[in-house]
Amino acid sequence: MSLREQKKEQTRQALIAAAERLFDEQGYEGTTVEQIAAAANVSTRTFFTYFRHKADVLYHNSTESVEAALRVIASRAPDESPTQLLARAFDRLLQDNWEMGMYAGLIGHALTLPIASPKASIERSNARLERLAAALVEVCPEEVDRVGSYAMVGAAIGAVSAAVGAALGEERTDEEALEAGRCACRRALAGFDQSWEAGSGDDDGRSPGP
Template sequence: MSLREIKRARTRQALVSAAVELFERNGYEQTTIADIAAAAEIGTRTFFGYFASKEDLLFPETDGRLRAAVEAIEHRGPHDTPAQVLLRALSLVGAASDDLTGRLGALRLRFIQEIPAVRGRSLQLQLDMQQELARRLAAAFPGELDVVTAAALVGAFVGAVTSALQALLGDGPAPDPAAVQRAVERATAVALRPWLAHDVRQAGAGNV
């Protein structure tokens, strides 16, 4: 990364950290963009060079998670299956950041339940991600998936992650994000078991 990119990344993280502190202390509705910018020591106009809205502060790693999943698809091994690729992407995301499993993840889940604007933004981002992943998977595995089965697989994957996080973080952040990540990966493997079992059967049939 260039020096300019490093500075931008630091400022972006400062905005997210400031927002989390203010949201937890004062509440979402009571915290303004001006408050967050001031806490991060930047101007309010500069804020919009990093985030389009206050809601987007709660989803800072969404693009990164999509990139990780796309990279897992593009760099799949010759014997990797669609379900295995998705599980690997989840593991890579967890290793790179605790955005899903830590303090911000718990705060985001709470606001999704309580605040319509945050819920709406979450649903839109989730829908966009599911559609893009399904499209990429169907293109990567044309002999195994069509657009419908790819959408079903991705829907099961995203639903498992979301439901597991709600169960684990619904009452607030867990003390160990790494433990939450491991639990989410186990839950997702359970949800994808039919596809994983199908993969095993297909591999066995190919060896007969």
């Protein structure tokens, strides 16, 4: 990374850190772009060089997290089932989001802060679901079809988001909320394994639809 690129990344990280601190102190709605820029010692114009909207700061790490999950899926072990593989990918997503900050949420969903644009949130979520589902079909073509893959990824996203949200709402520790998300993911995906074992899939033996 060149010196210029290093400085740009430092500015981006400063904006993210300032935004997260202000969101925590005064809430998402009560924080303005001007305040974020001032806290990071840059101009408002500079903020818009890095982010199009205030809401984009909430999703600053979601792209990196999804890329990491995609690499996990691509690294499938020979004896690893699709559900085991997807659970491992979600473990990586959870861990990455925790390490980078909960404000970014899971797969584009902010868990602790309101979303300024529901439409934008849905678009981000759909894009990430599409990429994860497509990657799963690519590495497990004989076991999972497109419909089944979407069902699995969607079930995992819903279970993780609900479990982590509930844990945080009960004021559990971050570690407890993280574990709740992991357990919920595996419980949701276990249903697909049971369906396959019961022979309820399609005639070609691939995963059942929703």
